[in-house]
Amino acid sequence: xxxxxxxxxxxxxxxxxxxxxxxxxxxxxxxxxxxxxxxxxxxxxxxxxxxxxxxxxxxxxxxxxxxxxxxxxxxxxxxxxxxxxxxxxxxxxxxxxxxxxxxxxxxxxxxxxxxxxxxxxxxxxxxxxxxxxxxxxxxxxxxxxxxxxxxxxxxxxxxxxxxxxxxxxxxxxxxxxxxxxxxxxxxxxxxxxxxxxxxxxxxxxxxxxxxxxxxxxxxxxxx
Amino acid sequence: xxxxxxxxxxxxxxxxxxxxxxxxxxxxxxxxxxxxxxxxxxxxxxxxxxxxxxxxxxxxxxxxxxxxxxxxxxxxxxxxxxxxxxxxxxxxxxxxxxxxxxxxxxxxxxxxxxxxxxxxxxxxxxxxxxxxxxxxxxxxxxxxxxxxxxxxxxxxxxxxxxxxxxxxxxxxxxxxxxxxxxxxxxxxxxxxxxxxxxxxxxxxxxxxxxxxxxxxxxxxxxxxxxxxxxxxxxxxxxxxxx
Amino acid sequence: xxxxxxxxxxxxxxxxxxxxxxxxxxxxxxxxxxxxxxxxxxxxxxxxxxxxxxxxxxxxxxxxxxxxxxxxxxxxxxxxx
Numbered sequence: 001x002x003x004x005x006x007x008x009x010x011x012x013x014x015x016x017x018x019x020x021x022x023x024x025x026x027x028x029x030x031x032x033x034x035x036x037x038x039x040x041x042x043x044x045x046x047x048x049x050x051x052x053x054x055x056x057x058x059x060x061x062x063x064x065x066x067x068x069x070x071x072x073x074x075x076x077x078x079x080x081x082x083x084x085x086x087x088x089x090x091x092x093x094x095x096x097x098x099x100x101x102x103x104x105x106x107x108x109x110x111x112x113x114x115x116x117x118x119x120x121x122x123x124x125x126x127x128x129x130x131x132x133x134x135x136x137x138x139x140x141x142x143x144x145x146x147x148x149x150x151x152x153x154x155x156x157x158x159x160x161x162x163x164x165x166x167x168x169x170x171x172x173x174x175x176x177x178x179x180x181x182x183x184x185x186x187x188x189x190x191x192x193x194x195x196x197x198x199x200x201x202x203x204x205x206x207x208x209x210x211x212x213x214x215x216x217x218x219x220x221x222x223x
Numbered sequence: 224x225x226x227x228x229x230x231x232x233x234x235x236x237x238x239x240x241x242x243x244x245x246x247x248x249x250x251x252x253x254x255x256x257x258x259x260x261x262x263x264x265x266x267x268x269x270x271x272x273x274x275x276x277x278x279x280x281x282x283x284x285x286x287x288x289x290x291x292x293x294x295x296x297x298x299x300x301x302x303x304x305x306x307x308x309x310x311x312x313x314x315x316x317x318x319x320x321x322x323x324x325x326x327x328x329x330x331x332x333x334x335x336x337x338x339x340x341x342x343x344x345x346x347x348x349x350x351x352x353x354x355x356x357x358x359x360x361x362x363x364x365x366x367x368x369x370x371x372x373x374x375x376x377x378x379x380x381x382x383x384x385x386x387x388x389x390x391x392x393x394x395x396x397x398x399x400x401x402x403x404x405x406x407x408x409x410x411x412x413x414x415x416x417x418x419x420x421x422x423x424x425x426x427x428x429x430x431x432x433x434x435x436x437x438x439x440x441x442x443x444x445x446x447x448x449x450x451x452x453x454x455x456x457x458x459x460x461x462x463x464x465x
Numbered sequence: 466x467x468x469x470x471x472x473x474x475x476x477x478x479x480x481x482x483x484x485x486x487x488x489x490x491x492x493x494x495x496x497x498x499x500x501x502x503x504x505x506x507x508x509x510x511x512x513x514x515x516x517x518x519x520x521x522x523x524x525x526x527x528x529x530x531x532x533x534x535x536x537x538x539x540x541x542x543x544x545x546x
């Protein structure tokens with residue numbers, strides 16, 4: 001636990017000093033909304049279309065972060081140092097997944113207002129708590145799968161290709177649940193209360209991915 | 224090498240006989256389906272292919288667990304071959320499913336059929352297995368990472384099916400029960416015979432593939448002993464375990 | 466008879482036959498292609514094994530020649546065998 005906190009603090013400090021990832025992720029999210037505007041040729045969006053735009057945009061921005069997650073470790077020999085230290089290997093998973101979760105939450109701080117501004121879905125205000133609940137759960141799956149995929153991809157030759165190729169299909173269940181859960185919240189007759197079914201699916205998928213990643217992560221760090 | 228070939232002949236004969244019996248049952252014995260008619264006969268090839276390939280993916284994960292536990296290369300080879308064959312079977316399953324959709328619903332692709340959609344996602348996921356192996360140079364690491372991939376994705380297969388099924392039921396009523404819950408007796412017999420035939424085919428081809436791979440490795444080993452490291456040809460574009 | 470036709474499937478048989486045949490033919494073709502690929506690999510392997518055998522034979526005969534060179538006058542060692 002202490003190890004995880006140390007790694008997490010190191011990561012956040014590094015990001016705070018270099019500002020390498022977060023601005024790029026936020027920029028990508030905003031530009032994706034603009035691209036969607038021209039691609040769909042709509043001034044306002046509602047329902048499933050709005051939900052799809054939001055989830056796909058967040059997914060692509062998250063991919064950017066996922067690709068960079070272990071780059072510092074690889075380039076500066078952090079892996080070797082970590083493996084030499086007599087600490088629990090799972091600490092790396094915990095720290096990296098938490099870091100990614102925080103990045104995603106910060107990304108959404110920018111992306112959600114931009115989404116409200118550009119897509120102007122109905123009932124954005126009243127369904128905001130439910131929307132945040134969905135994103136909080138989907139970030140969990142994104143963070144865990146992202147860390148897992150990134151840890152695999154960082155040791156491959158085609159690093160930037162392998163990550164999304166494995167990550168996107170694995171993220172699809174979370175994407176389906178988020179998108180279908182958010183969709184009804186953004187319709188004209190939205191009630192503002194979230195669908196329990198999709199919240200449950202997301203929570204269970206979070207749990208499933210977390211347990212699975214915990215079980216296999218050690219094998220990705222061995223030397 | 225001989226251990227892999229030992230049962231191959233018996234298995235091949237059993238497969239050929241079962242496959243012929245299954246085809247005979249499909250085309251000469253089982254009556255037309257009351258709702259779908261003749262087109263329903265695709266069911267007897269499509270569903271066994273799908274089931275066997277999915278079991279094959281999960282099997283790849285199970286073998287991968289054995290590899291991580293024991294560290295024996297043979298398990299890595301089994302895991303690789305299981306996934307490799309499952310991929311081939313699932314492409315055949317996907318194509319036959321697509322043809323069935325065209326025949327009975329008029330479209331080559333039907334999003335409202337959750338089994339087909341979930342199946343596609345699984346195939347897309349496993350399509351990255353060989354590129355992943357190929358892009359890791361160190362053999363030991365390659366096997367280990369491939370095993371981790373096989374375990375995670377093997378567990379992902381059933382979960383994915385559940386989530387996609389939920390997503391479709393939410394929007395549409397379920398049109399057709401592909402698993403054939405309550406089939407009449409003759410259809411049941413035909414279906415299970417086909418399933419057995421396709422399973423045997425999977426086992427045979429897997430053994431065949433293993434034997435071929437092992438022979439290849441043996442040849443390379445001989446070459447190395449005979450001519451030394453310099454005479455080794457560079458490996459071709461293959462992601463197979465070495 | 467008319468009752469039978471009334472119960473007949475919505476799709477005419479001749480149209481359905483095409484798709485059923487298609488599905489089974491795809492399966493058969495994939496099987497044949499797979500066997501074809503395996504045959505090609507087997508042939509490559511056999512060729513390589515034959516090459517190794519030839520090299521081994523050459524090396525053996527060279528060794529035998531060298532051996533007979535040392536013990537006997539250098540007069541066509543092949544004819545001894």
